[in-house]
Amino acid sequence: MDDIDRTLIGLLMEDATQSYATLGKAVGLSGGAAHERVRKLRERGVIRRTTIEVDQAALGRTVSAYVLVDGGSWMGDSADLLAAIPAVEEAHVIAGPASLLLKVRTSSTKELQDVLRQVFEVHGVTGTQTVVVLETFFERTLK
Amino acid sequence: MDDIDRTLIGLLMEDATQSYATLGKAVGLSGGAAHERVRKLRERGVIRRTTIEVDQAALGRTVSAYVLVDGGSWMGDSADLLAAIPAVEEAHVIAGPASLLLKVRTSSTKELQDVLRQVFEVHGVTGTQTVVVLETFFERTLK
DNA sequence: GATGAAATATTCCTACC
DNA sequence: GGTAGGAATATTTCATC
Numbered sequence: 100m101d102d103i104d105r106t107l108i109g110l111l112m113e114d115a116t117q118s119y120a121t122l123g124k125a126v127g128l129s130g131g132a133a134h135e136r137v138r139k140l141r142e143r144g145v146i147r148r149t150t151i152e153v154d155q156a157a158l159g160r161t162v163s164a165y166v167l168v169d170g171g172s173w174m175g176d177s178a179d180l181l182a183a184i185p186a187v188e189e190a191h192v193i194a195g196p197a198s199l200l201l202k203v204r205t206s207s208t209k210e211l212q213d214v215l216r217q218v219f220e221v222h223g224v225t226g227t228q229t230v231v232v233l234e235t236f237f238e239r240t241l242k
Numbered sequence: 243m244d245d246i247d248r249t250l251i252g253l254l255m256e257d258a259t260q261s262y263a264t265l266g267k268a269v270g271l272s273g274g275a276a277h278e279r280v281r282k283l284r285e286r287g288v289i290r291r292t293t294i295e296v297d298q299a300a301l302g303r304t305v306s307a308y309v310l311v312d313g314g315s316w317m318g319d320s321a322d323l324l325a326a327i328p329a330v331e332e333a334h335v336i337a338g339p340a341s342l343l344l345k346v347r348t349s350s351t352k353e354l355q356d357v358l359r360q361v362f363e364v365h366g367v368t369g370t371q372t373v374v375v376l377e378t379f380f381e382r383t384l385k
Numbered sequence: 386g387a388t389g390a391a392a393t394a395t396t397c398c399t400a401c402c
Numbered sequence: 403g404g405t406a407g408g409a410a411t412a413t414t415t416c417a418t419c
Contacts, residue, residue: 100300105301108294108296108301111293111294112293112294112296113291113293114291114292114293115258115291115292115293115294116292118394118395118396119395119396119397120394120395128404128405129404129405129406130395130396131396131397131398131404131405131406131407132403132404132405134396134397135403135404136403138397143300144297144300145296145297145300145301146294146295146296146297147294147295147296147297148256148257148258148294148295149257149258149259149292149293149294149295150254150255150256150257150258150292150293150294150295150383151251151254151255151258151289151290151291151292151293152289152290152291152292152293153251153255153288153289153290153383154287154288154289154290155384157243157286157287157288158248158251158288160384163334165308165336165343177379178379178380181379181380182379182380185384185385186384188381188382188383188384189378189380189381189382190378190379190380191306191375191376191377191378191379192375192376192377192378192379193308193373193374193375193376194373194374194375194376195372195373195374196373200308200373200375204384229338230336230337230338230339230343231336231337231338232334232335232336232337232343233334233335233336233337234334234335235332235333235334235335236320236321236324236325236333236334236335237321237324237325237332237333238331238332239331239332240293240296240331241298241303241328241329241331241347242328261411261412261413262412262413262414263411263412271387271388272387272388272389273388273389273412273413274387274388274389274390274414274415275386275387275388277413277414278386278387279386281414
């Protein structure tokens with residue numbers, strides 16, 4: 100994991116459709132060598148997968164919210180139960196004012212309400228506090 | 243934007259290295275037709291770009307935190323000032339207990355402290371409240 | 386909009402350094 | 403680890419429906 104690997108990762112994050120020949124040129128290697136490095140980064144799990152970035156608003160998901168969850172036991176199957184709610188994008192155990200923090204994305208505030216109801220059904224949850232996003236300045240992936 | 247488009251988006255989110263022939267077969271179209279649909283989704287901005295998903299921990303970013311910012315004017319150049327801090331992954335204007343919510347990812351708590359110092363330098367910021375992530379159950383992209 | 390096929394480009398082996 | 407070359411595949415364009 101050297102600077103060349105890090106540069107390759109940065110280039111692929113910007114545009115994963117580039118050819119290995121182009122990538123190689125950018126880091127001073129042959130296409131084959133660049134290909135081999137990327138293959139190993141994938142193999143080692145540094146690169147998890149190649150994916151597309153989708154405009155969530157274009158898919159109708161216009162409501163974003165963060166939900167602080169009180170009392171949810173962070174053991175057992177909480178993670179699975181939360182993962183089973185399709186609108187929950189992230190779930191973290193936190194140090195601070197609550198046990199869990201969720202990021203939720205829905206197509207309406209009504210659907211958000213449904214999600215909160217489902218969260219309440221997770222064992223041990225005693226309360227939620229919801230922070231609704233009014234405007235997103237940016238959501239980016241770090242290099 | 244029909245069900246076929248939505249299926250194509252879902253398939254590409256899972257694996258954007260699939261050939262158009264494979265994608266076409268999965269939705270009952272020829273490779274050329276699948277290609278044309280994906281091209282239009284890109285053109286219309288529904289698909290923003292093709293990128294890689296990176297294991298942040300493998301890059302040394304092991305500390306994640308959410309920062310509630312009080313008093314930050316959400317007008318003017320706040321967005322630009324926050325975007326200039328490389329560790330800030332997301333910045334949202336929120337309705338609730340604070341003006342802004344940031345997601346921050348750093349390689350140490352010391353670096354997190356530096357970031358908080360930089361946030362304080364943004365015009366109008368009167369206070370911050372930081373929620374440190376202890377464990378991430380999941381971070382996924384919604385279909 | 387979709388198809389099928391031709392032209393072009395990329396990926397992915399293999400052999401070698 | 404890297405290079406180089408070539409066979410196998412994929413992308414992209416285009417005429418046609």
